[in-house]
Amino acid sequence: MASRIKEREKQQSQFLPTHIYSKDKDKPPYTRLRCISTVSKKSIIISSLLILIWIVLYFNLFPISSRNPNTTQTLTQDLSACDGIAPFYIYDLPSRFTTDLVDRCQFLNIYVDTCPHVVNQGLGQPITDKLGPSWYGTNEFLSDMLFHARAKNHPCRTHDIDQAKLFYVPFYAGLYASFAFRESNHTLRDQLAVELVSYLSSLPTFRKHGGRDHFLVVGRTSWDFMRMSDPNNADFGANRLLYMPELDDVAVLTIERHPWEGKNQFGLPYPSYFHPKTADEVITWQEQVLKSKRPNLYAFVGGTHVASEKAAVRAEIMRQCSASKQCVQVTCETGTIGCYDPAKVLDTLRGAQFCLQPPGLSFTRRSTFDSILAGCIPVFFSEHSAQTQYEWYIPKEASTWSLLLGQEKAERIEEELAKIPIEEVERMRKEVIGMIPRVTYKHPDSTELGFRDAVDEALLQLTKRVERLLQQEQTAVRVD
Numbered sequence: 001m002a003s004r005i006k007e008r009e010k011q012q013s014q015f016l017p018t019h020i021y022s023k024d025k026d027k028p029p030y031t032r033l034r035c036i037s038t039v040s041k042k043s044i045i046i047s048s049l050l051i052l053i054w055i056v057l058y059f060n061l062f063p064i065s066s067r068n069p070n071t072t073q074t075l076t077q078d079l080s081a082c083d084g085i086a087p088f089y090i091y092d093l094p095s096r097f098t099t100d101l102v103d104r105c106q107f108l109n110i111y112v113d114t115c116p117h118v119v120n121q122g123l124g125q126p127i128t129d130k131l132g133p134s135w136y137g138t139n140e141f142l143s144d145m146l147f148h149a150r151a152k153n154h155p156c157r158t159h160d161i162d163q164a165k166l167f168y169v170p171f172y173a174g175l176y177a178s179f180a181f182r183e184s185n186h187t188l189r190d191q192l193a194v195e196l197v198s199y200l201s202s203l204p205t206f207r208k209h210g211g212r213d214h215f216l217v218v219g220r221t222s223w224d225f226m227r228m229s230d231p232n233n234a235d236f237g238a239n240r241l242l243y244m245p246e247l248d249d250v251a252v253l254t255i256e257r258h259p260w261e262g263k264n265q266f267g268l269p270y271p272s273y274f275h276p277k278t279a280d281e282v283i284t285w286q287e288q289v290l291k292s293k294r295p296n297l298y299a300f301v302g303g304t305h306v307a308s309e310k311a312a313v314r315a316e317i318m319r320q321c322s323a324s325k326q327c328v329q330v331t332c333e334t335g336t337i338g339c340y341d342p343a344k345v346l347d348t349l350r351g352a353q354f355c356l357q358p359p360g361l362s363f364t365r366r367s368t369f370d371s372i373l374a375g376c377i378p379v380f381f382s383e384h385s386a387q388t389q390y391e392w393y394i395p396k397e398a399s400t401w402s403l404l405l406g407q408e409k410a411e412r413i414e415e416e417l418a419k420i421p422i423e424e425v426e427r428m429r430k431e432v433i434g435m436i437p438r439v440t441y442k443h444p445d446s447t448e449l450g451f452r453d454a455v456d457e458a459l460l461q462l463t464k465r466v467e468r469l470l471q472q473e474q475t476a477v478r479v480d
Contacts, residue, residue, distance in 0.1 A: 082156040086463040089164035101175040108178040121149035130343040140366035144219035149444035150455040167214045174219020177238035193241035211250040221256035256364040267389035269439040270366035273342040279450035289375035292350040299352035303332035349374035378402045401431040
């Protein structure tokens with residue numbers, strides 16, 4: 001019993017980065033009994049009962065979540081009350097908004113076959129032969145499918161629409177955008193988005209609060225759903241879903257929000273490859289990441305882009321990395337497969353202290369979350385690559401877990417990174433490793449409530465938002 005208790009406390013403390021790095025030996029919560037041959041059987045029984053009573057009281061008075069008060073990712077034994085998450089209702093949308101889009105997977109992208117990516121509820125193909133049972137070749141643009149799969153089995157879901165405080169609209173907008181990009185007729189390109197808004201507007205639950213208690217998850221960047229009416233920019237974006245006034249107060253979760261116009265948009269982590277079912281799996285991975293040898297100062301996974309200011313930054317990064325003995329890179333170019341090999345990507349990131357995250361075709365990139373998963377400190381070149389995007393998931397102080405290099409410093413990356421004391425590097429890495437659970441998407445079939453993942457965090461923050469908006473609505477009614 002004593003050894004199991006000690007092992008349990010040791011495992012739970014692994015979620016706390018400072019405990020992971022602590023050099024102090026664990027102090028047992030009880031006094032080890034010495035074997036004394038002269039002790040009577042009666043004394044042994046009494047002592048055993050006292051120890052048993054002490055253990056029961058200990059675990060009731062000091063639950064797991066309170067024993068690690070400084071943990072970044074709080075563990076909890078019981079989320080039966082949903083721990084601040086309101087009961088939410090999932091609309092059963094007509095199939096044209098969901099499964100029909102999945103069935104068209106072979107037509108979603110003219111460059112790659114999307115069908116292998118939409119299997120296993122959006123997880124993609126398993127890659128257990130290289131990494132383990134909870135690893136999949138997940139596509140970066142399928143957060144809408146993954147969120148839906150997780151939400152369907154979530155303990156806070158209610159099937160009673162009258163009991164719901166939140167309403168989830170599971171439209172597979174990312175798949176729709178991929179399919180609609182090729183349509184030259186804008187009326188046809190917008191058709192499904194228009195139909196969705198019309199469908200929602202007809203619902204009494206939507207009209208009750210003007211959509212303030214509703215939310216969407218779109219699996220691509222917000223730019224793909226904000227096609228401008230300006231004739232000079234008329235073809236920028238797949239459709240105008242997020243410009244429809246009926247959705248102005250609906251919360252939109254997206255892998256990249258519009259930094260200036262996205263008042264109702266909230267950044268959601270890009271899906272990476274790890275989808276654990278249990279807290280133990282997360283702990284094990286964190287331990288492995290912690291122990292990873294990092295012979296390289298920095299790493300870059302990516303390729304060049306078309307001529308633009310963002311492309312210039314990438315070109316400079318690749319030039320410096322190629323010329324350095326302290327940098328390793330996986331080049332993503334046409335005809336190469338390295339970027340699409342999760343094991344190779346993670347091995348590269350786990351072997352470096354810092355991972356460069358320049359803007360790509362837009363401000364954000366999936367590699368940021370791959371580097372967090374690998375315990376590699378992200379280095380950004382724009383504040384819009386993370387800090388203005390993922391406020392629900394990242395520390396408020398950017399310097400605690402990442403670096404931001406301006407244009408001048410970006411011209412001497414290695415010199416700037418080499419200046420950082422090793423103690424500071426280790427402190428930042430602890431923070432990054434502590435972020436792993438909450439930016440990860442649990443396996444959709446997971447029933448464990450031992451840690452909060454990206455979906456749980458989103459539901460918690462959506463609950464807070466709805467409570468605030470409805471309180472403001474009630475206040476406005478009383479004033480009138």
